[in-house]
Amino acid sequence: VSAATYETALRDLALADPRVVVLTAENRAAIRGLPLALGKRFVDVGIAEQTLVGMSAGLALRGRIPVAHALATFLTMRAFEFVRTDVGIAGLPVKLIGAVPGFLSEANGPTHQAVEDVSLMRGIPGMNVFAPGDEEDLLLGLPHVLADPSPWYVRFNTRRAAVAHGPFTPGRAEVLRDGADVAILTYGTLLTEAAAAVELLEEDGISCRLLNLRTLAPIDADAILAAAAEMPLLVTLEDHFETGGMFSIVSELLVRNRVSVPVLALALPARWFTPALLPHVLAEEGFQPVQIAARIREALGRRA
Amino acid sequence: MRERLALRVRERIVRLATDGGCFLGASLSCADVLVALYEDFLELGSGWEDPERDVLLLSKGHDVPALYALFVEKGWLPAARLARHLEPGSGVYWHPNRSVPGVEFHSGSLGHLLSVGLGVALDSCLRASRVRVVVVLGDGELNEGSIWEGLLVARAHRLSNVFLVVDRNGFQANVRTEDLVPLEPLAAKFEAFGCAVRRADGHDFDALGVALAGFPYGSDGPSVLIADTVRGKGLPSIEGRADRWFCNFTVGEVEALVVELHGAAEASLVTEGQIVR
Numbered sequence: 001v002s003a004a005t006y007e008t009a010l011r012d013l014a015l016a017d018p019r020v021v022v023l024t025a026e027n028r029a030a031i032r033g034l035p036l037a038l039g040k041r042f043v044d045v046g047i048a049e050q051t052l053v054g055m056s057a058g059l060a061l062r063g064r065i066p067v068a069h070a071l072a073t074f075l076t077m078r079a080f081e082f083v084r085t086d087v088g089i090a091g092l093p094v095k096l097i098g099a100v101p102g103f104l105s106e107a108n109g110p111t112h113q114a115v116e117d118v119s120l121m122r123g124i125p126g127m128n129v130f131a132p133g134d135e136e137d138l139l140l141g142l143p144h145v146l147a148d149p150s151p152w153y154v155r156f157n158t159r160r161a162a163v164a165h166g167p168f169t170p171g172r173a174e175v176l177r178d179g180a181d182v183a184i185l186t187y188g189t190l191l192t193e194a195a196a197a198v199e200l201l202e203e204d205g206i207s208c209r210l211l212n213l214r215t216l217a218p219i220d221a222d223a224i225l226a227a228a229a230e231m232p233l234l235v236t237l238e239d240h241f242e243t244g245g246m247f248s249i250v251s252e253l254l255v256r257n258r259v260s261v262p263v264l265a266l267a268l269p270a271r272w273f274t275p276a277l278l279p280h281v282l283a284e285e286g287f288q289p290v291q292i293a294a295r296i297r298e299a300l301g302r303r304a
Numbered sequence: 305m306r307e308r309l310a311l312r313v314r315e316r317i318v319r320l321a322t323d324g325g326c327f328l329g330a331s332l333s334c335a336d337v338l339v340a341l342y343e344d345f346l347e348l349g350s351g352w353e354d355p356e357r358d359v360l361l362l363s364k365g366h367d368v369p370a371l372y373a374l375f376v377e378k379g380w381l382p383a384a385r386l387a388r389h390l391e392p393g394s395g396v397y398w399h400p401n402r403s404v405p406g407v408e409f410h411s412g413s414l415g416h417l418l419s420v421g422l423g424v425a426l427d428s429c430l431r432a433s434r435v436r437v438v439v440v441l442g443d444g445e446l447n448e449g450s451i452w453e454g455l456l457v458a459r460a461h462r463l464s465n466v467f468l469v470v471d472r473n474g475f476q477a478n479v480r481t482e483d484l485v486p487l488e489p490l491a492a493k494f495e496a497f498g499c500a501v502r503r504a505d506g507h508d509f510d511a512l513g514v515a516l517a518g519f520p521y522g523s524d525g526p527s528v529l530i531a532d533t534v535r536g537k538g539l540p541s542i543e544g545r546a547d548r549w550f551c552n553f554t555v556g557e558v559e560a561l562v563v564e565l566h567g568a569a570e571a572s573l574v575t576e577g578q579i580v581r
Contacts, residue, residue: 021426022432039431040429043426043461043462044459045460046456046460048420048453048454048455048456048457049459050449050450050454051418051419051422051450051453051454054416054417054418054419054420054422054423054450054454055419055420055423055426055457056423057409057419057420057423057424057427058409058419058421058422058423058424058425058427059423059424059426059427060423061408061409061420061423061424062355062423062427062428063425063427064423064427066423071552081413082419082450085412085413085416086409086419089410090402090409090410113412173518219437272316299418
């Protein structure tokens, strides 16, 4: 028995619901078998992200549930105004699947780096943002994303699961480990590195709470405020520009609630990252587990 | 009679060109085209909730006074609501929105509704439905790359239930199209993108009737009707003028324009033109 993949999960959801139409802007890597499985309900528009999104809006207007695939950069930036104006203003149930977001664009270079996608998408009123930590997380959330009557942006991530996940609830962070010294908040790509960094810190006697945020919009304000109240240090860990992503979300939340606590932002500063294969990107940018652990130890004023 | 309906529509449009104003020139140019489409082409079934009704999308957006005026004349929109034009909460403002029954989708940003229309058309094909999609485009709007991108996709997917109607009034916002980004030979451009094209006088109901009756013009892709129109049609004092795009006249000027519309001498206009929004 082969394990479920994104493709088989989406196929099964689409076969079970005739409203689902799978679209792509010639980005078929994760859905190669769907043309055969879905027939006319698989639509490839070619390299045309604006038309992809506008067309999805039109389909949704007619009661369909379009699941639109493109590279995250082009989906959220080339087609931004179509997302904001056609999907966002109308609040249509278009599901945007952004491939190779954040560090996952690896060696493509800055043109392909979606490191402001969370910022852009969460800025659209009514848009939900799901950033699964791995493929298992993605598959747990996918049925909710398709069933929900509002628009969603999915920061597509099929890395192999390094942790065991619990049930998915939109707007609810997943507590993967509880501890007392530091709360590490993360989402998407870097969950794998966060989990490994936690292991290193625990070996040093640093007790960690690890939160997998899962959705950035809606955000689990309760989990973040609880961590702020209970922990000496919050860490926001993300493969996204420091501005506009989770660090900004947490900052907004803390200010709004008049909470002042130490926050260590582990994110991409205002520059694009060094293009390379993922392990090298992580090393270059300081996101290997050992590097993450070192930066947290330093913020806690401890030595290895 | 189409002409008399169009005249009443025009009078309602002109009356919106004060107290905040509206995009008068573009609304007058497409008034006859919209009258022809709703009277002679669109099959609306049992109404706006009928899933088998044809869908008209007003992509150029700022001509929405023509649509609203026609809706009032058809009894679909209460005149009292249109009288609240630009009032907060009335939902009747410079661009279309779906709070007005019969407006199928909002617009304002140019170059969007062809792709939205393709989605509606694709749904129609998937359901083996006879629903047709009319997308009314401005000619200046054809500057947008998304239109040409959409045509490539429409042709690729053989969406022959899509009908593009271009309000070819010859103007961008404040400049003639041919003086800024020339569009001609326009029919040849559409044909090169796989569309079947006809051209007609957009103020001649007989010609429009024939052109609309000919849809679809082909079976492999969208049909395009280029409707040659005059900006500000019906008001010689503003016809074909680059500075009469957005108009916000005094009440007195509007009354003079209404008289002009009915065949009297040209109104004397003091309000400056070229208000760019």
